[in-house]
Ligand SMILES: *[C@@H]1O[C@H](CO)[C@@H](O)[C@H](O)[C@H]1NC(C)=O
Ligand SMILES: *[C@@H]1O[C@H](CO)[C@@H](O)[C@H](O)[C@H]1NC(C)=O
Ligand SMILES: *[C@@H]1O[C@H](CO)[C@@H](O)[C@H](O)[C@H]1NC(C)=O
Ligand SMILES: *[C@@H]1O[C@H](CO)[C@@H](O)[C@H](O)[C@H]1NC(C)=O
Ligand SMILES: *[C@@H]1O[C@H](CO)[C@@H](O)[C@H](O)[C@H]1NC(C)=O
Ligand SMILES: *[C@@H]1O[C@H](CO)[C@@H](O)[C@H](O)[C@H]1NC(C)=O
Ligand SMILES: *[C@@H]1O[C@H](CO)[C@@H](O)[C@H](O)[C@H]1NC(C)=O
Ligand SMILES: *[C@@H]1O[C@H](CO)[C@@H](O)[C@H](O)[C@H]1NC(C)=O
């Protein structure tokens with residue numbers, strides 16, 4: 001008896017001394033949220049570079065789009081370049097995206113798009129950062145003088161014609177863009193001439209006019225039954241709400257989807273409510289985090305996914321550039337999940353912890369999964385009723401370990417596995433099979449600064 005008592009005391013003091021918190025998470029299959037249609041990335045600078053590197057194109061496509069060899073992203077946001085004045089030389093490496101005027105070119109971006117499709121990508125959106133330079137007021141595709149509106153309105157028809165012509169050409173090649181967003185971060189005044197990437201500002205009235213024109217050209221070219229419009233890819237959630245209000249919801253605009261970036265802003269539940277009311281699909285279409293050598297970038301990414309998925313409830317979550325230029329193994333100046341040298345295809349890729357942090361979600365919560373309630377903000381639960389699989393991703397963003405009491409009482413579990421990414425050399429590492437579920441509760445001592453994915457296989461679910 002004495003021996004047992006001592007062991008119990010040791011166990012308790014062990015937990016007290018190292019655990020930050022004792023958390024209980026109840027997973028409720030009767031409280032269903034959104035159904036996920038996928039995870040994605042934008043094809044901009046990285047695709048413009050790696051599409052032109054035939055020696056490593058397949059390797060990077062595997063990392064980003066293949067489910068077994070990489071993240072398994074199935075959503076592509078394809079950048080319809082405007083093209084800058086050929087005499088200008090101010091774009092960052094990779095950002096000199098060519099335009100499609102006067103003729104459609106089979107460029108590097110298209111190569112990556114094809115490689116993505118071969119690996120299972122199945123949802124395609126087109127978007128534009130800037131009209132071709134010669135349609136602009138400043139004569140430069142990175143923006144207007146002093147951040148002013150930059151489309152020359154003598155070209156508003158030609159601009160709509162240009163964007164829809166690219167959509168039409170792709171349709172003829174067998175690729176349908178389900179949505180087209182004619183603008184990117186239109187009202188935040190980020191875009192000035194001689195900048196480092198394409199961009200174009202619009203005030204509210206011209207913006208509404210652009211959407212109207214593009215919708216009319218989709219109709220005119222018989223494209224609108226397959227391709228509708230998404231708006232407005234604002235950089236902040238709160239700005240997205242005002243821009244939606246400004247553009248309105250006239251059916252002739254063919255708006256099917258709201259895209260918001262989540263770099264700033266707080267009104268996640270409000271935007272969700274607006275999308276519900278107006279009957280639009282909602283995407284988190286862009287965000288990115290400064291790279292780090294340790295877990296901090298991964299944890300930021302995870303906290304954003306949690307905040308977005310739990311409060312904004314988008315059906316898709318799209319990272320900005322999966323791969324970025326970070327020569328010489330540098331960190332902090334780029335958003336890449338993978339660091340690369342854009343000027344040298346033979347430099348080894350730097351697969352960061354944030355790549356594995358993202359993979360903790362993308363490889364397990366697959367298209368068709370139903371997100372369900374889990375009553376702790378640092379968790380995301382989803383299940384697939386056909387395959388009888390329940391997934392729970394838990395994030396410990398504290399500097400000490402947490403005890404998680406995971407309540408899966410509503411599920412009759414047959415078996416489970418877990419994967420973890422942490423500072424402790426774990427990169428989506430399969431954990432040893434040492435846990436038991438007792439009375440529907442799995443107790444897990446979760447290390448500091450880590451992300452864990454539990455995959456439970458079940459016989460049945462108690463939906464009442
Ligand atoms: C943690 O909380 C659960 C539920 O409240 C409780 O049963 C358990 O004893 C606690 N564990 C520790 C180590 O505090
Ligand atoms: C640029 O725009 C800002 C804000 O409208 C204005 O205050 C400033 O004077 C402008 N600068 C130039 C050089 O036009
Ligand atoms: C429009 O597209 C539909 C289906 O893709 C096709 O059946 C129809 O003939 C097209 N109409 C014109 C005018 O091209
Ligand atoms: C395009 O629209 C037509 C008519 O609604 C539909 O039959 C077809 O399946 C659509 N194609 C795709 C790929 O969505
Ligand atoms: C990377 O290292 C090379 C060789 O040392 C150097 O020439 C180059 O300037 C470095 N690039 C950056 C961006 O630091
Ligand atoms: C490209 O990278 C490889 C591998 O790191 C290196 O050997 C080579 O010198 C680099 N080439 C240039 C031009 O920097
Ligand atoms: C269910 O499993 C089948 C076979 O492994 C797979 O093809 C399908 O995509 C899975 N469904 C989901 C929603 O993951
Ligand atoms: C968890 O989310 C709820 C609902 O959004 C919020 O009220 C609460 O403050 C959040 N708690 C933490 C610790 O972030």
Ligand SMILES: *[C@@H]1O[C@H](CO)[C@@H](O)[C@H](O)[C@H]1NC(C)=O
Nearest residue numbers: 018020397398399400401448
């Ligand atoms: C953890 O963070 C708290 C609050 O910032 C701090 O007081 C504590 O010293 C930290 N502990 C460790 C082990 O770093």
Ligand SMILES: *[C@@H]1O[C@H](CO)[C@@H](O)[C@H](O)[C@H]1NC(C)=O
Nearest residue numbers: 411412413414458459460462
């Ligand atoms: C769980 O499912 C198994 C297999 O169908 C069954 O034998 C067992 O009785 C079920 N347990 C509960 C608690 O329903």
Ligand SMILES: *[C@@H]1O[C@H](CO)[C@@H](O)[C@H](O)[C@H]1NC(C)=O
Nearest residue numbers: 294295422423424425426427
């Ligand atoms: C991670 O692995 C490297 C190489 O095996 C080793 O040098 C390092 O000490 C390990 N770090 C931790 C925190 O285990």
Ligand SMILES: *[C@@H]1O[C@H](CO)[C@@H](O)[C@H](O)[C@H]1NC(C)=O
Nearest residue numbers: 433434435436437438443444
């Ligand atoms: C799980 O159950 C096995 C067999 O009863 C036991 O040996 C093991 O210690 C248990 N693991 C935990 C973490 O409680």
